[in-house]
Amino acid sequence: MKFNSLPRVRLASLPTPIQFLPNLTEKLGGPKIWVKRDDLTGLAFGGNKARKLEYLMADAVENNADYIVTGAGFHSNWCTQTAAAAKKLGLKIKLIKFGPRPGYDGDDWDGNHLLHHLMGAEITVVKPDDFMSTIEATMKKLKDEGHRPYYIPVGGSVALGAAGYLNAMLELKYQTAEMGLQFDYLVHATGSGGTQAGLVAGSKAFNTGIKVIGACVGYTEKEAQIERVKEIIQETKEKLELDFTVEDDDLIAYNEYVGGGYGYxxxxxxxxxKLLAETEGICIDPVYTATAMACLIDLAKKGEFTDKDNVLFLHTGGAVALFPYKEPLKAHIEKKPLPWTVPKWSPQQE
Ligand SMILES: Cc1ncc(COP(=O)(O)O)c(C=O)c1O
Structure with a gap:
């Protein structure tokens, strides 16, 4: 199957804008900082998953699915965008969510959890250890009932999902040609790895010359994250019949900005x-994009980029998560100690 003949349903508002960030650039005093606004893809509250879902949902429709089955953490952006895509296409959706530790009030509907309910997703909340077995049981039950469920792994980080970011790199290549601009680096949040896999594959396949930097959002060894991304790239190359070579130094992951773990x-x-909001009026989320921005700020401060470099920050969305984090964010603004660092809906203890 070739990349340009892949079935695709249009879900995202594309191309997303590229904007210069003059105030942040001045504040950091080094390279020129730009943002690509994938938070404006327009599916629910936007975000990176809309691009992946264009190919994944096309496959679901081709397979005549009537139910989408997927899952992730309690406040997952992936679940929000997948539910939105399913509803737009008239499909039902089952979300298996893992997370809250005992004692957390699951009736506290806020952020993405509220959105999952608003979109009418059928939600099951389980302990992390029961996640995969619950997905398998859900698939079996739906099939036994005569449904045609289509399963999408966490984050849509398979070849068809990565295709969305391969396409984003092509989009970027056209945009920069029009703007007469060359980006040296792209910094983004990397989790299940499909976004990074698509970006690296696209950068190599379309010869953009952009170095892709991933900031890990969960506590993962760098080598393990790179291995995960490499596997998705390989799967993507085979499935889409692409011909390019990825060298070791094309795969860059930093895990220094995670703090105490995923969601911390x-x-x-x-x-x-706060910095991006007060300098540029752009809202990022505390889990993913803040990790990537903390990485970009630190690398800029350490002089990892030259003053001549153009550095592109990929805003992958998720700002709806600001609201469940309102207590630590308020404390930070008021210069008080953070009341908590590990959210109540995370399985991890403080
Ligand atoms: C806002 C946001 N940014 C980045 C990512 C990471 O993308 P990936 O899972 O493809 O690595 C996610 C994943 O859920 C996300 O929600």
Whole structure:
């Protein structure tokens, strides 16, 4: 199957804008900082998953699915965008969500959890250890009932999902040609790895010359994250019949900005959220994009980029998560100690 003949349903508003960030650039005093606004893809509250879902949902429709089955953490952006895509296409959706530790009030509907309910997703909340077995049981039950469920793994980080970011790199290539601009680096948040896999594959396949930097959002060894991204790139190359070579130095992952783990909010992440909001009026989220921005700020401060470099920050969305994090964010603004760093809906203890 060739990339340009892949079935695709249009879900995202594309191309997303590229904007210069003059105030942040001045504040950091080094390279020129730009943003690509993938938070404006327009599916629910926007975000990176809309691009992946264009190919994944096309496959679901081709397979005549009537139900989408997927899952992730309690406040997952992936679940929000997948529910939105399913509803737009007239499909039902089952979300298996893992997370809240005992004692958390699951009736506290806020952020993405509220959106999942608003979109009429059928939600099951489980302990992390029961996640995969619950997905399997859900698939079996739906099939036994005569339905045609289509399963999408966490984050849509398979070849068809990565195709969305391969396409984003092509879009970027056209945009920069029109703007007469060359980006040296692209910094983004990397989790399940499909976004990074698509970006790296696209950068190589379309010869953009852009170095892709991933900031890990969960506590993962760098090598493990790179391995995960490499596997998705390989799967993508085979499935889409692409011909390019990825060298070791094309795969860059930093795990220094995670703090205490996935979803953990640190002073650095809270500061990244505040800095972008107060310099440029752009809202990022405390889990993903704040980690990537904290990474970009630190690399700029350490002189990893030259003053001549153009650095593109990929805003992958998720700002709806600001609201469940309102207590630590308020404390950060008021210069008080953070009341908590590990959210109540996370399985991890403080
Ligand atoms: C806002 C946001 N940014 C980045 C990512 C990471 O993307 P990926 O899972 O493809 O690595 C996610 C994943 O859920 C996300 O929600």
């Amino acid at each position: 909010i640190s002073e650095e992440k809270a500061e990244a959220v």
